[in-house]
Amino acid sequence: xxxxxxxxxxxxxxxxxxxxxxxxEITSYPLAFTQITINGVPAKAMIDTGSFRKVQISGTLxxxxxxxxxxxxVKMSRIDGTVxxxxxxxxxxxxxGNYSASGIDADVTEGDIERVAAQINTPYxxxxxxxxxxxxxxxxxxRGKRLAFSEAAPTETEGLTVPFKTFHGAPLIDxxxxxxxxxxxxxxxxxxxxxxxxxxxGNQNNLETHSLKAGPLSLDIEFRPxxxxxxxxGLGAEAVxxxxxxxxxxxxxxxxxxxxxxxxxx
Numbered sequence: 001x002x003x004x005x006x007x008x009x010x011x012x013x014x015x016x017x018x019x020x021x022x023x024x025e026i027t028s029y030p031l032a033f034t035q036i037t038i039n040g041v042p043a044k045a046m047i048d049t050g051s052f053r054k055v056q057i058s059g060t061l062x063x064x065x066x067x068x069x070x071x072x073x074v075k076m077s078r079i080d081g082t083v084x085x086x087x088x089x090x091x092x093x094x095x096x097g098n099y100s101a102s103g104i105d106a107d108v109t110e111g112d113i114e115r116v117a118a119q120i121n122t123p124y125x126x127x128x129x130x131x132x133x134x135x136x137x138x139x140x141x142x143r144g145k146r147l148a149f150s151e152a153a154p155t156e157t158e159g160l161t162v163p164f165k166t167f168h169g170a171p172l173i174d175x176x177x178x179x180x181x182x183x184x185x186x187x188x189x190x191x192x193x194x195x196x197x198x199x200x201x202g203n204q205n206n207l208e209t210h211s212l213k214a215g216p217l218s219l220d221i222e223f224r225p226x227x228x229x230x231x232x233x234g235l236g237a238e239a240v241x242x243x244x245x246x247x248x249x250x251x252x253x254x255x256x257x258x259x260x261x262x263x264x265x266x
Contacts, residue, residue, distance in 0.1 A: 022097030050187030052169025
């Protein structure tokens with residue numbers, strides 16, 4: 001026992017210090033993807049902080065994997081108001097960069113990923129969502145094309161620190177747009193920032209510049225007018241902060257402190 005206990009403690013400390021990294025592909029849309037492997041089958045995955053799921057796979061990939069699915073009784077609404085039924089299965093293996101795990105739960109909503117893939121003209125079959133990312137200290141670096149996530153806090157770097165809270169499985173921050181206070185969803189699955197239609201000129205085909213303030217973060221940035229009723233009802237958010245904002249910074253996410261730090265990409 002006297003020999004085994006220090007070894008167990010050392011093993012525990014090593015696990016706590018585990019850090020992982022995956023290479024990002026930033027498309028012209030722009031959205032962030034990485035290559036993953038599920039049950040030995042390679043696939044492209046979107047990194048989507050706006051998704052409450054841990055891992056979602058397409059119905060197409062679920063069939064290819066012969067994944068046994070069970071109904072959850074849960075229905076979800078997309079930002080466009082589409083209502084979808086959620087199924088669930090369990091993967092045998094999951095690899096992303098130098099991270100690997102077994103027995104990860106995967107959500108499946110028939111046709112959901114396929115529909116978005118067609119809209120953005122980018123075939124992909126997996127979403128890695130906030131349910132996964134929120135368990136780690138995360139670094140999202142679009143310019144460096146790097147996603148890093150660690151079980152231990154990394155050395156802090158300089159940046160603008162903005163508090164966030166996870167509400168209904170999604171990261172929200174307190175923000176002001178044109179001086180109006182509101183909740184905003186931080187969403188790497190959104191190419192651009194979105195603003196609820198009544199707060200805009202009302203033409204979703206045109207981007208509009210608005211002033212944004214969130215803690216020490218203050219800038220003018222383009223928003224797309226959108227009907228955000230689904231997330232306004234579910235999350236109380238009137239704005240979505242997308243990749244035209246996130247891509248300007250290296251974003252560090254600290255789940256313990258509930259803070260996002262927006263650092264200079266150098």
